[in-house]
Amino acid sequence: MGVGIQVENLNAWYGKSQALHDINLKVEANHATALIGPSGCGKSTFIRCLNRMHETSPEASVKGKVKIGDLDAYNGTSPTQLRRRIGMVFQKANPFPTMSIYDNVAAGLKLNGYNSKKHLDDIVERSLQSSALWEEVKDSVHKKSGASLSGGQQQRLCIARALAVEPEVLLMDEPCSALDPISTGKIEELIFQLKEQYTIVIVTHNMQQAARVAEFTGFFLLGRMIEYDKTEKIFTNPSDKRTEDYITGRFG
Amino acid sequence: MASLRGAVPDSTSSTAQPRVLEISWRRRIADYVATGFAVLTVVLVLAPLVAIFGYLVYKGVGSINWAFLTKTPMPPGEVGGGMANAVAGSVLILAIASLLGVPLGIGAGIYLAEYGRNRFGDSIRFVSDVLNGVPSIVIGIVAYAIVVLRQKHFSALAGGVALAIMMVPTITRTTEEMLLLVPNVLREAAYGLGVPRWRTTLSIVLRTATSGIITGIMLAFARVAGETAPLLFTAFGNQYWNWRLDQPTAALPLQIFTYAISPYDDWHRQAWAGALVLIILIVSSVAAVRYVVRRGTLGGTA
Numbered sequence: 001m002g003v004g005i006q007v008e009n010l011n012a013w014y015g016k017s018q019a020l021h022d023i024n025l026k027v028e029a030n031h032a033t034a035l036i037g038p039s040g041c042g043k044s045t046f047i048r049c050l051n052r053m054h055e056t057s058p059e060a061s062v063k064g065k066v067k068i069g070d071l072d073a074y075n076g077t078s079p080t081q082l083r084r085r086i087g088m089v090f091q092k093a094n095p096f097p098t099m100s101i102y103d104n105v106a107a108g109l110k111l112n113g114y115n116s117k118k119h120l121d122d123i124v125e126r127s128l129q130s131s132a133l134w135e136e137v138k139d140s141v142h143k144k145s146g147a148s149l150s151g152g153q154q155q156r157l158c159i160a161r162a163l164a165v166e167p168e169v170l171l172m173d174e175p176c177s178a179l180d181p182i183s184t185g186k187i188e189e190l191i192f193q194l195k196e197q198y199t200i201v202i203v204t205h206n207m208q209q210a211a212r213v214a215e216f217t218g219f220f221l222l223g224r225m226i227e228y229d230k231t232e233k234i235f236t237n238p239s240d241k242r243t244e245d246y247i248t249g250r251f252g
Numbered sequence: 253m254a255s256l257r258g259a260v261p262d263s264t265s266s267t268a269q270p271r272v273l274e275i276s277w278r279r280r281i282a283d284y285v286a287t288g289f290a291v292l293t294v295v296l297v298l299a300p301l302v303a304i305f306g307y308l309v310y311k312g313v314g315s316i317n318w319a320f321l322t323k324t325p326m327p328p329g330e331v332g333g334g335m336a337n338a339v340a341g342s343v344l345i346l347a348i349a350s351l352l353g354v355p356l357g358i359g360a361g362i363y364l365a366e367y368g369r370n371r372f373g374d375s376i377r378f379v380s381d382v383l384n385g386v387p388s389i390v391i392g393i394v395a396y397a398i399v400v401l402r403q404k405h406f407s408a409l410a411g412g413v414a415l416a417i418m419m420v421p422t423i424t425r426t427t428e429e430m431l432l433l434v435p436n437v438l439r440e441a442a443y444g445l446g447v448p449r450w451r452t453t454l455s456i457v458l459r460t461a462t463s464g465i466i467t468g469i470m471l472a473f474a475r476v477a478g479e480t481a482p483l484l485f486t487a488f489g490n491q492y493w494n495w496r497l498d499q500p501t502a503a504l505p506l507q508i509f510t511y512a513i514s515p516y517d518d519w520h521r522q523a524w525a526g527a528l529v530l531i532i533l534i535v536s537s538v539a540a541v542r543y544v545v546r547r548g549t550l551g552g553t554a
Contacts, residue, residue: 055445058369084446094437098459108445111455158441165445 001026002199003069003168004029005050010064012054013044019045021223023064027216032191032200034210034231037220038246043203044091046220047171051086052079068169076170084112087162087198091174093154095146095161101128101137104146104157108165123164131160132190152183159190163198170194172202176209207247211235219243260292300440305531312528315521325491325507331518335526337493338507341408342533344495345503346477348412353419354469358458360420360426361465366453368428377425384421391417392482400486408494408501411487415479419472426468430461466545470538477534480505504530 005027012020020042027033035043048054048098049062054075066073073082095104103110105124114120126143128134133156137144146157155175162170172191176184191200191213204210210217211231218228219240227234227243238244319334326333360380364373395414400406434457442452458465483489488500489510504526511523 051444053440053443056440078444079443082446083444086444087438088444090440090444091435092437094435094441096438096441096460097455098462107442108447111442111445111447111451112265161441161445 001168002030002195002197004067005169005199005201006065006067007050007066010049010066011045011062012042012049012064013061014045014057015059019223020049022059023225025218025225025228027201029069029199030195030197031216032195032202032214033216033218034214035201035203035218035220036205036207036210036246038251039205041220042223043218043220044173045223046090046202046225047088047173047201050169050171051088052082053083053088057078057251084108084165085168087107087157087165087170089162089170089172089175092178093151093158095149095154095157097145097147099146100142101144101146101149101151101157102141105141105160107161112165114249124160127164128157130163130190130194131156132186133157150183152179152186155179155183156189156190159187163194168199170198170200172200174203174205177205184209207235219246221246296311308524308528311521312524312526314524316528320525324493328514329516331520335502335504335507335522335529337490338502338504338526339529339533340488341487342477342495342504342530344408344497345411345415345483346473346503348409348497349419349476350469350473352412353416353472354423355414357420357469357472358465360424360442361431362453362458364424364428365431366449377428380421381512383417384425387481388418388479388483389484392484392486394493395482395486403498405498406486406488406500407446407496407498408487409497411483411501411503412497414482414486415476418476418479418482419469422472422475423465423468426460426471427465430464430468431457433464434460438464441521446484463545466541470541474534474538478505478530480509504533 005025007023007025007027010020010023011018035046036060037043045054049064050066050068050073052062052158054060054062062074064074064108068082071077071082071085096107099107102124105127106120109120109123122219125134125138128137128141133153136153137157138150146154149157155178168169176187179187188209191202194200200214202210202214214231216228217234219226219234219242221242227238227240229239233239233244235247238247299427319332320336321334321339322336323332323334324337335442360376365375367373368376392414395410395417399410399413403410438456438460439452442456443449447456483503483506487503487506489506490500490502492502494501508523508526508530511519511526
């Protein structure tokens with residue numbers, strides 16, 4: 001089951017330049033939350049702070065408090081511990097090219113020392129089913145490399161890979177930006193089903209997408225979170241002028 | 253060309269038509285010239301290789317027989333005998349060199365690519381590039397000083413150490429370059445699954461770069477397999493069989509050298525045969541490694 005996320009006074013830097021300023025946010029468990037905003041506004045940086053991926057960038061630093069369920073991300077938790085409970089899907093599909101489809105999905109478990117063959121078979125099948133890829137690849141999971149799939153399939157493979165470790169939270173960083181409308185549709189459908197079991201935070205440039213999949217939406221601008229509310233409210237009656245300007249296309 | 257002209261609609265005015273044709277002629281000639289030049293360069297590159305190999309076969313193949321491949325050398329002046337002990341010695345020395353040099357080179361390459369973005373890394377890069385340019389005879393002297401003098405023996409081990417020192421910089425730098433080619437998104441994908449950094453480096457990054465790293469190792473291997481100078485006062489050479497690491501050992505390049513400068517015709521013939529065998533050994537071991545690596549990769553992989 002998904003858990004909620006609580007963020008308090010989160011600041012992030014790349015070297016000396018500050019990318020996030022005092023972000024405060026409460027993400028509801030088992031819902032999808034969309035983050036929108038113009039390029040470079042800090043939304044990707046923000047979700048990369050949630051699973052401590054931000055600090056893998058050179059000279060990056062973070063200050064503030066992030067709680068994933070009852071786990072304090074930056075206090076007494078190691079990044080690997082934390083990331084095992086948080087799945088992440090990236091902008092560009094990044095299957096491991098030397099691994100079969102099966103090994104890609106099982107990677108999170110195998111590389112963390114989990115090796116029960118029988119159990120792995122079940123998990124791989126279940127994960128590929130939840131990412132709506134099983135039917136298309138079930139005959140070649142061992143034979144084909146993850147990199148041999150089409151772009152949309154690769155992205156669903158990456159989702160399966162993230163789901164296989166049974167995370168409580170799923171972070172998606174513009175998961176559809178490199179996909180055609182049909183693949184995008186499939187992934188959106190997937191997000192809809194997945195949020196019954198997982199807490200989903202999705203960064204997107206596509207406002208229609210935010211409106212379609214998310215119950216809550218946050219608007220970022222220049223490293224600050226301008227507004228955070230129910231998606232309906234953000235898109236029909238935003239309380240901040242800047243949000244309104246952005247969603248009506250007056251800037252950004 | 254055809255598609256270019258085809259893209260012009262039929263209804264185009266008649267004045268436009270010849271111009272399109274004219275350009276396409278110019279392009280066609282340029283195309284021929286460029287292709288011809290490319291083919292020519294390939295021929296120029298391959299010609300020496302083919303010539304060397306052809307001449308070796310011509311001179312050497314007649315002297316390769318069962319005795320050559322199974323017997324040890326005869327005393328000076330006597331006809332017959334073979335280089336079997338030298339072949340075995342080369343295999344032994346190269347095995348030692350690879351066992352020492354490959355892990356060291358890969359380890360250093362991993363450090364440089366994944367952790368070495370700093371002063372210390374830069375100095376290792378510099379030293380490694382300099383080491384790559386050090387004459388092989390000098391490396392032989394170093395191995396002589398650190399192994400032979402200490403053991404008070406010429407030995408297979410000393411030869412292996414000398415060749416290993418020569419392999420390390422090549423392997424280090426190619427490993428580093430191959431690892432840097434692995435897209436960062438793959439590292440992030442693994443981190444995102446909660447895989448620790450060391451495990452990501454070994455199981456994802458290194459594995460993705462495997463074929464490039466193998467190429468680097470093969471280059472280094474092929475380069476040192478024919479080295480003679482660093483073996484002169486390390487492995488030293490031996491007229492008899494030797495399997496012990498601490499004893500002087502025959503090696504093909506040494507044997508070829510000794511025979512080639514000798515006054516005996518039979519030895520000259522055997523030197524050619526030895527050269528041919530050496531080349532065949534290098535080519536076949538490189539091919540074998542490539543074959544094994546290729547069989548281990550999946551269909552659809554780049």
